[in-house]
Amino acid sequence: xxxxxxxxxxxxxxxxxxxxxxxxxxxxxxxxxxxxxxxxxxxxxxxxxxxxxxxxxxxxxxxxxxxxxxxxxxxxxxxxxxxxxxxxxxxxxxxxxxxxxxxxxxxxxxxxxxxxxxxxxxxxxxxxxxxxxxxxxxxxxxxxxxxxxxxxxxxxxxxxxxxxxxxxxxxxxxxxxxxxxxxxxxxxxx
Ligand SMILES: CC(C)(COP(=O)(O)OP(=O)(O)OC[C@H]1O[C@@H](n2cnc3c(N)ncnc32)[C@H](O)[C@@H]1OP(=O)(O)O)[C@@H](O)C(=O)NCCC(=O)NCCS
Numbered sequence: 001x002x003x004x005x006x007x008x009x010x011x012x013x014x015x016x017x018x019x020x021x022x023x024x025x026x027x028x029x030x031x032x033x034x035x036x037x038x039x040x041x042x043x044x045x046x047x048x049x050x051x052x053x054x055x056x057x058x059x060x061x062x063x064x065x066x067x068x069x070x071x072x073x074x075x076x077x078x079x080x081x082x083x084x085x086x087x088x089x090x091x092x093x094x095x096x097x098x099x100x101x102x103x104x105x106x107x108x109x110x111x112x113x114x115x116x117x118x119x120x121x122x123x124x125x126x127x128x129x130x131x132x133x134x135x136x137x138x139x140x141x142x143x144x145x146x147x148x149x150x151x152x153x154x155x156x157x158x159x160x161x162x163x164x165x166x167x168x169x170x171x172x173x174x175x176x177x178x179x180x181x182x183x184x185x186x187x188x189x190x
C-alpha cells in the first residue's frame with residue numbers, strides 16, 4: 001500500500017497520481033483520440049467517452065492505488081505547463097514469489113514522438129522497483145505495434161517470447177509479445 005500524492009520528474013515529462021480534477025482533461029483527450037487508440041485497446045462502451053465515464057475511471061485508479069492493487073499515473077508535458085498527455089499504469093500486481101506486474105500506457109497522438117512514453121516508462125520502472133519493491137515488470141505488446149515495442153526496447157526491456165491469443169483487443173484475441181525487465185537489469189532511459 002502507498003499514499004497518493006506521488007510525482008516523479010524527468011527532463012520534459014513527469015508522472016503523477018490522478019486526482020478527481022483530471023476527469024475533464026481526460027475526457028477531452030479520450031474523445032479526441034478515440035480512433036487513434038481503439039486498435040490497441042479492449043472495446044469500450046459509449047459511457048467511457050463521457051465526463052462521468054472518465055470520472056469513474058479516475059475513481060477506480062485512486063481506489064486501486066490506495067489498496068495497492070495498481071498504480072495509474074497521469075503523464076505530464078512539463079514544457080506545456082504540466083498538461084496531461086497520457087496515462088501509464090502498473091497493474092496486475094502479484095506479490096509472493098513472483099513480485100511481478102504488467103505495464104500499460106498511451107500518449108495523446110498530438111504529443112507522440114516527443115519521448116513522453118519512453119520517459120514515463122523510465123519513471124514508472126523506478127517507482128516499481130525502488131518504491132514498490134517489485135522484481136519484474138512485464139508489458140505485453142502486439143507484434144504489429146512497433147512504436148510501443150520501440151518504447152520498451154529503449155528502456156532496456158527484453159523480448160522474451162510470444163503469447164498466443166493473449167488479450168482481447170478491439171474484439172479480437174490477439175497474440176502478444178511478452179517483454180520484461182527485472183530489478184537486476186541495467187535500466188536504460190531512467
Ligand atoms: C505507443 C505510444 C505510447 C508511443 O508514445 P510516444 O510518446 O510517441 O513514444 P516515444 O516518443 O517515447 O517513442 C516512440 C518511438 O517509436 C518510434 N516510432 C514511431 N513510429 C514508429 C513505427 N511506425 N515503427 C517503429 N518505430 C516507430 C519513434 O521514432 C520513437 O523511437 P526513437 O526515439 O528511437 O526515434 C503511443 O503511440 C500510443 O499511445 N499509441 C496507442 C496506444 C498504445 O499502443 N499503447 C501501448 C500498448 S502496448
